[in-house]
Amino acid sequence: MNHDELMDNLVNQAPDCGIGEDSDADDLIDADETTTQTPTQIHLTHSVSTEQIGIRLDKLCADIFGGFSRANLKKFIDEGQLTVNGKVVKPKYAVKVGDILTLEAVHESHSEDLPENIDIDIIYEDEAVIIINKPAGMVVHPGAGNRTGTLVNALLYHFPKQAHLPRAGLVHRIDKDTTGLLVIARTKSAQLSLINQLKDKSVYRHYQCIALGAVHEVLRHAQIDAPIGRHSTHRTKMAVKQTGKPALTHIVNAKYLHERYSLLDIHLKTGRTHQIRVHLSYVGHPLVGDPVYGTSPRSGLSDRQRCAILDFGRQALHAYMLGFIHPVTGEAMKFHAPLPKDMQQLIEILNDDTQ
Template sequence: MAQLVQLTATVSESQLGQRLDQALAELFPDYSRSRIKEWILEQRVLVNGTISDKPKEKVLGGESVTINAEIEEDVRWEPQDIPLNIVYEDDDILVINKPRDFVVHPGAGNPDGTVLNALLHYYPPIADVPRAGIVHRLDKDTTGLMVVAKTVPAQTHLVEALQLREITREYEAVAIGHMTAGGTVDEPISRHSTKRTHMAVHPMGKPAVTHYRIMEHFRVHTRLRLRLETGRTHQIRVHMSHITHPLVGDQLYGGRPRPPKGASEEFVSVLRKFDRQALHATMLRLHHPISGMLMEWHAPIPQDMVELIEALRVDTELHKDQLDWL
């Protein structure tokens, strides 16, 4: 079954001189440049109402662009008996607590073994719902709460609620650096211009807003509570890196271990062994897509983050006489 894709945008003046495929890849970061190039060659792209089939054609800025394309659904999606940690279920929705090292949706490099494959096995009728009911994602190594639609009406309402920013998602994280106050990062995000697995803050990106507040101070790290207004790929990770406070363990965005001065070998070892971004989706609040009832779920932080935070507390206590903010 093919999924219809209809996209419209206006080329920015700042994109003057870019190739058409490059400009469109920046305007539509959810799709790879190679896929966009295929669509151009297939004459599925209109520029100012006229078909353009030349990926190398230069843009001037200000052009109106429309893409009408189809994406073939992946026929390799197979049910797989993979356990799911289900925290809530009714006739319309599932809420799961996702562990680390668990990809949500099949893709390049991960054709199976995903949350989607597990959902198809757990509840076979979900195959009739687009993307097996998945309406938002967590990164492979981000843990925590996700809602899944079991029916098409539930999915329609959940997608609409996400677009209207009516679903509240809060996260816990440990960031590198001593942060003095909470705040908001309001910076657009797009796919990185050269590293296609990375996202980046970019003026031509999609709007992205992350609110954060401080939960706990450590010597040179900070425990945070964050709330998403939008749900861009890698949003929290990109935004925290952008303000020079990448997440502990996030090697993609600069979160390599930075042990504080005088740290014990034991503490340094804990930091170096923490091999994923310290990020957990801890709270999910939404109106039930069918009943309209306001519902809320909480998932405590997983054991690896518990141990990291405890190690940070011990290190801070050992050096508290050197800290002027205590």
């Protein structure tokens, strides 16, 4: 079975309703955002296909060696570590069919990210990948204001060998207060494979969320096709804007919770920062608990229901299904994570019409 058949089979097996963001390239981990603590020896090759004829070397390399930034790839080319048919060429070289691109380099970076004994929920692991069910409140990797307590710190403790990989093997992100599934690579080749699958949009991601709006109202917006970019005045926010990047969200199904609230199953077809949160707010169905794109509870709620919504301390969003092609075996892999307890409890309260 080839790659396309495997993914078709995976998609066809997905349930119509799970009880369904975050950021195509926007939530990708660039290998230069690295926490590597030891040098990584790289040896990668690629044979140019008919479809790739005439593409500039630097542009093609950015597509096929997706774990590295354009700046790093240009450096590899300029220093002769990335060659064509064994020869040093310029970044603007137009590739020909059958050209053999070879990348041989030592990739180094420096980091102060330290191992921390933090519990993590490991759904699956083998020699190439780890699947994590991330809790709410955990930042994926260190950054300004979050140097410790992140998933990367936890990975470095539980899997010390991850230290030789950029970002400890991360290939994508979800927001701090979004729960659910993340895939972690255990080798450089697995990391590159998974990053490229994300770029090719062949990674299958479904989310569950609790949103404002009756089922029939929400399903009027089953396909939300609206570009997303940085908000013009609030730089920490994203917004639908014509100058933004293409973004496509598919609402697969909606389940009744209350006359004004629904449980949605969402297929993320691209991965822009805050995509689901921005898109649902844009069409008038913001997530419960969203501190940035949300809204106040509407009328028609009992006191208990209103309090439950007001007290829900995060966006009610959970990455419940993740599918991809295994980077070593070529098998179609699919994983599920149940709804976290806080969302289950909120659903029970909204469902209780006797209050």
